[in-house]
Amino acid sequence: MKVQERERWPDLRELPLHVRFLPNESTGSYVTRLAERNGLSVDYLLEIVGEGRSRVVEPHLTELYLNRPAAERLARLAGRPLPVMQRALASLGEDYLLAGCGPGPVWKWPWAVTDGYLVRACALCAARRGVTEPAWLMVPDTWHVCGEHSRWTDNSRDVAWPWIDLRPWPQILEAHRRLARLGRRTGPAGRALAADAFTMMTDHHVWSVHGRAPRWFAEAADRLGERRAAPLLAYPKAVQVTRVLARSERPRLERNLTWEKYRRWHAQAVAELGQAFHPVLTHWMGRHSPQASGTATACEAGGRPPLAAPHTAIGALASVAQLSCLPGDLGAGTFDRPYL
Structure with a gap:
């Protein structure tokens, strides 16, 4: 043999x-x-x-x-x-x-x-490396933001509009920069929080208020189609939600969060994000229960506390739907793997 x-x-x-x-x-x-x-x-x-x-x-x-x-x-x-x-x-x-x-x-x-x-690679990033033909990325979610060239690409195979120019929408680019900074500070925990935040955007209470395309986005949303436009439309608000969730998650992971502090955080979060988030934030709190009080857990390299339930494993290519502890999936359908 x-x-x-x-x-x-x-x-x-x-x-x-x-x-x-x-x-x-x-x-x-x-x-x-x-x-x-x-x-x-x-x-x-x-x-x-x-x-x-x-x-x-x-x-x-x-x-x-x-x-x-x-x-x-x-x-x-x-x-x-x-x-x-x-x-x-x-x-x-x-x-x-x-x-x-x-x-x-x-x-x-x-x-x-x-x-x-x-997801289609940014053609400008590819060209800088001598790649002139279409190239494809393997990423956790159905979208990818190139902050350097202000382009949004996704898992669509639309040859007429293979990428979306984000320069007219600085809200999305600023949200992307904020999410990147949060990810550097929080590591895998930040990725899980982002998954929960994007999933919160699919909640019917939330989407009924925040899912309507504003005037600055309406024309693009009509051209993209509802499913393709949903993550793009949700992005700025979802990043805001991620940052709000992070304010409670770090002390929770460090075992410094009491239910009294948690309830105060909830009231402040609803005031900041809007009343439509009240039910889904309440549900999220139930999933992210405070850890037993005691000696704070040792931080990992970079000063990040270790993960705790309900997010204990963060796969390199785990999607929003796989990571989130909440039901829902933003912008991905049954036949999106592969997109035919």
């Missing part, structure tokens, strides 16, 4: 031409670009990488997954250390490597992704 494997997958040589990484690029998008750069078909390149358990699929439809031996072979072909590739390509992370495939290199390109969504 070992002799057969050596014949089937001989020692590799690095491909002559490299391609630069795009942050958060999907594995399928990267492999497609690597093959084209070297004048190879994707089918042929994947034959070198390992044994296929499915057909080759276009990279804008779904994601490519590899087991560890196949990932190591791809790294050798690309001329990059595997840990470097894993930092660049989220679906090559340890949690997404195929398991139970035997000792040989194996790849799969299934019709359903494990986690996350395929």
Whole structure:
């Protein structure tokens, strides 16, 4: 068996031409670009990488997954250390490597992704790295904001409007900057709070008040369609909600939040966000109960307290729907993975 494997997958040589990484690029998008750069078909390149358990699929439809031996072979072909590739390509992370495939290199390109969504990369970011063809990111949610170039991309395959210019809407760009700052301070806990905040926006009490497209957005909302426009429309308010939730979550995680302080926070949050948020904030409080009082828990690196129920595991590509402790899903439908 070992002799057969050596014949089937001989020692590799690095491909002559490299391609630069795009942050958060999907594995399928990267492999497609690597093959084209070297004048190879994707089918042929994947034959070198390992044994296929499915057909080759276009990279804008779904994601490519590899087991560890196949990932190591791809790294050798690309001329990059595997840990470097894993930092660049989220679906090559340890949690997404195929398991139970035997000792040989194996790849799969299934019709359903494990986690996350395929979202079009910012064309200006790609062009700066020498990428002129469409490229695809693997990100947790159905949207991606490029703050540098003021562009919103999503998992739509609309060729007429593949990206949305955010320059006319500084509210969204400012919200994005605030969310990024909060994420740097809070780490995974901030990601969970953002998921809860975006889910709160789908609550019928909240959406009936805050889901109407204002005049500055109405024309774009009509052009995008309701489902595609929903995350974009909700973004500024959802980021405001995230920041309000963070004011109670840190002391809760540090075991410094009493029910008396929590009720005062609730009253202040409703006053700031609006009466429509009263029911969903009450429900959220019940899910985020104060921790037992006592010695404060030791903070992780960066001064962040460890996670606590109901959010104890934050996957790299876990979506709003997967992370939130509340029911609801913003801007994602049954057939959005893949978007056909």
